[in-house]
Amino acid sequence: MKQSESQDQTQFALEGPLYEQPVAKQQPLASELTDKKSLDKNKWKKIVFFSLGFFLVLIILSILWVWSRPDSPSDGNVLIKDEPIDKIISGPLEQRVYELSQELELADPNHEKLPFPPVDMRISFD
């Protein structure tokens, strides 16, 4: 009986892998490598195309959204209940009152826009 041999099974279990024969890992073949690379490439292509398509759709949708926005209230005669009524209806009317005031200023009878030419109507030799 060999006394030196340790009876500790846990130690054996830990040292077990040291006695194992190293198994040489099989190197992948060149053809396998190229297949894998092409698969990776296709995967990236798909991702790129997908993202491009997604952005394209996003841009088109945003353009459509901008175009399909409702027209100005003056065209549609639509009143929004939440906003104060005066603000909505007095805008164009105020503008018209202002423009008419400007027109009235030009119609001032004391101010002639095209006065008689400042020429001497009595030019004479004598």
Add this chain to the structure above:
Amino acid sequence: MILINNFFLAVIIFFSLMARSGQVLAQEEPAIQDSKMVFETQSFSQDIRQLTLQYRGELEEYRKAEQEYNILKQQYQQLGTLVSLEKAVRATQEAMVVRARVLQTYVRLLRFYLLSQAGIELPQKQVAEQNLLDTLSKIEQHQQELIEPLDKLQMRQAVFDFQELSMVIEESVYRVFSLLAVGKLQTVHDKAIVLKEDMKDQLATAGGALKLAERQRSFDETDRVLNSLKSSFDKAEAVFVDSHRISYKGVYKSNNNQLSLIYSSLSKALVFLGELLKI
């Protein structure tokens, strides 16, 4: 698969966009017709702009000619020589030619102002325009007489003829002034009535019952001011129609007070309309 789906989606969206743009183009067609109308109304403003530039240039030319005429006339009065006489006659003739040119351009310009002014009754406008055209041909005739070199006696005759012509020119011009003054105010009056009616329609449903009553009282007051102007306009036009007794220059001046009252009333009515929007 995803790519194909995206492609079809993109195609569908593209065609929907195309259809949308087609609709937009179809909606824009009437705007082209409108722009034709705008072009027609703006054609006068282009003529007015061109003639105004021409008028300013000619007026500048006249000022120089008049200055030279004054200097040479003074020299002749001081020296009394034949040379100074000749120079003074030529300077007088030149000043008269340039003056006639200024007056011609002015009358043409005034005609365009008359034609582009709304609010004037068409028969009155036509008569005034014809009057301006007659005056224009008289000025042209006067200018033709001044083209040839004239001696002292012929110059005196030309000066005498122009004195009569100047009264004709003034009458034509003041006739147009009177019409323009009434027309401008009449246009503002008409627009104010339309604006007031639009305001009545749009403000009918705004605010509560209390505001409605207040607004109605304000509208009544504005109505009263605007309606009172109708008789004022009639008075102003009556003076203008009965002008065979007095000159148009007199009509223009006598009408000025009446028109000033109309002006201040219109100004008041517009202030009322502005206030109405805040009620």
